[in-house]
Amino acid sequence: MANATTSLPLFEKIPRKNTIQRGFDIIIFFLLLLLLVYRLYFLNHYGFTWILAFLCESWFTFNWVLVISTKWTLVDYNTYPDRLLQRIPEVELPSVDMFVTTTDPVLEPPIITVITVLSLLAFDYPSHKLACYVSDDGCSPLTYYSLVEVSKAPFRYFSGDDSTTSSGSDTSSNFQQEWKRMKDEYEQLSVKIENAIQNQNIVPCDLTIFSKMDSKNHPTILNKRPNHSHHYKAVAMNVLTRVSGLMTNASYMLNVDCDMYANNPKIVLHSMCLLLGSNSEKEIVFVQFSQAFYEGLKDDPYGNQLVVMRELDIFIEDNIASVNEEILKRVGSSKELMKSVAHALKGKTNSPDHLSNSIDTAYQVAGCGYEHGTSWGRQLGWLYGSTAEDILTGPRIHSKGWKSAFPRPNPQAFLGCAPSGGPAVMTQQKRWATGLLEVLLSKDCPILATLFAKLHWRQCLTYLWIFTWGLRSIPELCYAFLPTYCIITNSHFLPKAQEQAFYTAIVIFVIYHLYTLSEFLRAGLSVRAWWNNQRMARITTMTAWLFGFLSVILKLLRISETVFEVTKKD
Numbered sequence: 001m002a003n004a005t006t007s008l009p010l011f012e013k014i015p016r017k018n019t020i021q022r023g024f025d026i027i028i029f030f031l032l033l034l035l036l037v038y039r040l041y042f043l044n045h046y047g048f049t050w051i052l053a054f055l056c057e058s059w060f061t062f063n064w065v066l067v068i069s070t071k072w073t074l075v076d077y078n079t080y081p082d083r084l085l086q087r088i089p090e091v092e093l094p095s096v097d098m099f100v101t102t103t104d105p106v107l108e109p110p111i112i113t114v115i116t117v118l119s120l121l122a123f124d125y126p127s128h129k130l131a132c133y134v135s136d137d138g139c140s141p142l143t144y145y146s147l148v149e150v151s152k153a154p155f156r157y158f159s160g161d162d163s164t165t166s167s168g169s170d171t172s173s174n175f176q177q178e179w180k181r182m183k184d185e186y187e188q189l190s191v192k193i194e195n196a197i198q199n200q201n202i203v204p205c206d207l208t209i210f211s212k213m214d215s216k217n218h219p220t221i222l223n224k225r226p227n228h229s230h231h232y233k234a235v236a237m238n239v240l241t242r243v244s245g246l247m248t249n250a251s252y253m254l255n256v257d258c259d260m261y262a263n264n265p266k267i268v269l270h271s272m273c274l275l276l277g278s279n280s281e282k283e284i285v286f287v288q289f290s291q292a293f294y295e296g297l298k299d300d301p302y303g304n305q306l307v308v309m310r311e312l313d314i315f316i317e318d319n320i321a322s323v324n325e326e327i328l329k330r331v332g333s334s335k336e337l338m339k340s341v342a343h344a345l346k347g348k349t350n351s352p353d354h355l356s357n358s359i360d361t362a363y364q365v366a367g368c369g370y371e372h373g374t375s376w377g378r379q380l381g382w383l384y385g386s387t388a389e390d391i392l393t394g395p396r397i398h399s400k401g402w403k404s405a406f407p408r409p410n411p412q413a414f415l416g417c418a419p420s421g422g423p424a425v426m427t428q429q430k431r432w433a434t435g436l437l438e439v440l441l442s443k444d445c446p447i448l449a450t451l452f453a454k455l456h457w458r459q460c461l462t463y464l465w466i467f468t469w470g471l472r473s474i475p476e477l478c479y480a481f482l483p484t485y486c487i488i489t490n491s492h493f494l495p496k497a498q499e500q501a502f503y504t505a506i507v508i509f510v511i512y513h514l515y516t517l518s519e520f521l522r523a524g525l526s527v528r529a530w531w532n533n534q535r536m537a538r539i540t541t542m543t544a545w546l547f548g549f550l551s552v553i554l555k556l557l558r559i560s561e562t563v564f565e566v567t568k569k570d
């Protein structure tokens with residue numbers, strides 16, 4: 001019996017049924033081709049408008065090919081944590097270092113980071129196997145104070161063997177009491193933090209280190225000085241990777257933004273099923289979860305809740321696995337860190353007594369000069385050079401032949417905060433479009449990775465679909481400009497009503513919109529939400545993505561650098 005359970009797979013990959021959708025994908029593709037043939041046929045009859053329409057429609061058709069390829073073979077993952085726990089004794093489960101980044105106490109109120117940290121510590125996973133590291137690029141005493149308070153208060157709830165922490169369905173009075181006590185304690189904690197924010201000058205803990213601190217130039221509490229080029233979140237993640245390498249040195253890392261609290265307590269177990277359950281070592285090395293949001297506005301007026309097109313985002317990454325002996329020499333001058341890396345390569349973690357001994361070395365490896373002359377950000381850790389550093393690092397791993405998984409757990413793995421107002425939505429979209437185009441134009445371009453490395457061509461098409469966001473603004477803008485231009489010049493760019501091609505255009509229009517509408521309805525969204533998303537998609541493409549495109553042009557011309565503008569969370 002025991003043998004039967006240990007031989008069962010830890011996860012299963014299940015192809016999603018999408019025959020009807022594939023049918024519509026192909027119909028739309030052929031209609032688009034038909035329209036292009038018609039354009040070519042009459043290219044000599046009409047002038048500028050015709051050529052422009054032909055170029056735009058060629059781009060839309062190319063984009064549609066990328067869409068078809070991306071959606072053609074979708075898979076779901078079923079994971080079985082119970083089998084994992086039967087197969088691996090609790091003491092042998094791998095440890096996980098969890099990283100949270102924050103940077104601005106005004107745009108990212110400390111209580112948000114606190115909630116995220118608390119949710120990570122409450123994972124349904126042996127508590128001594130979890131370690132949480134927080135980086136604050138803003139050097140905020142309030143964030144520091146809030147986290148000190150967290151470390152004091154509710155830790156006893158996360159002892160792991162306390163049944164009250166995991167039995168969500170237990171309605172016994174004991175559980176109810178514990179639950180209420182925990183809730184009260186959380187209330188007290190948040191009131192304390194709220195008070196500290198309101199009376200900024202009397203933060204009740206030892207903050208001498210923060211006095212007269214400049215958030216852009218400070219000693220190593222963290223890593224940020226104006227004379228070193230700043231790589232935003234990527235550099236913060238690399239600092240945390242090194243520091244954790246010295247302290248706990250877990251073989252797995254989990255990264256979330258400060259506003260992404262864990263919504264599914266078993267998510268580490270689910271991820272372990274994928275990471276440990278694959279047959280060959282090259283199978284799955286990181287797991288990503290889509291970005292989902294809490295308290296989104298009704299009907300998604302800004303079209304940014306990404307319910308239909310899920311963004312690829314948070315990832316648990318077994319980065320250590322890809323470190324080889326050659327790279328060992330390039331982790332920097334710290335002997336202790338080299339030892340830790342070698343240790344990790346053998347699959348070992350650091351013992352808890354290592355923690356206090358490693359503080360001094362941790363300061364050294366967190367210093368902003370430490371990375372000078374090393375491979376950090378180029379071959380090691382989170383890569384530098386894009387304002388979407390996560391989407392730069394992912395393809396690099398894929399191009400080495402490693403695989404990843406993108407499961408859709410229920411309940412959702414993590415919930416974040418979608419910007420709730422116009423300008424913030426646009427700023428975020430502009431940063432993404434900028435970052436994606438930076439990757440497309442870098443040496444990590446998916447086309448090069450397919451030709452010269454091990455990126456699969458279907459992966460390449462999907463990356464191209466996403467990385468060309470910024471470029472898409474140009475044909476969309478031109479196409480939107482055509483009707484106005486034609487009215488002014490008394491010309492036309494669409495087929496006339498008596499022509500057969502007229503019906504092709506109409507049918508494309510109708511089928512495409514019914515197709516997107518059905519996607520929204522199947523995802524349980526309203527017609528209104530669909531309409532809002534269509535509208536915002538046009539606005540975003542022609543404004544935010546255009547500015548993203550322009551900022552990359554300015555970077556190429558060496559006129560200005562691209563910047564990471566942080567999204568406001570509330």
Ligand SMILES: O=c1ccn([C@@H]2O[C@H](COP(=O)(O)OP(=O)(O)O[C@H]3O[C@H](CO)[C@@H](O)[C@H](O)[C@H]3O)[C@@H](O)[C@H]2O)c(=O)[nH]1
Pocket residue numbers: 100101102103104108137231232233236256257258259291313314387388389390428431432435564565566567568
């Ligand atoms: O100098 C910086 C700037 C940002 N951050 C952190 O980076 C994270 C993401 O920033 P946010 O403003 O929330 O951007 P989003 O657009 O919501 O983030 C998405 O897009 C980013 C890339 O543009 C990725 O880094 C994120 O993981 C992804 O969730 C937050 O935790 C920030 O605190 C830093 O640590 N240092």
Ligand SMILES: [Mn+2]
Pocket residue numbers: 257259416417567
């Ligand atoms: Mn965010």
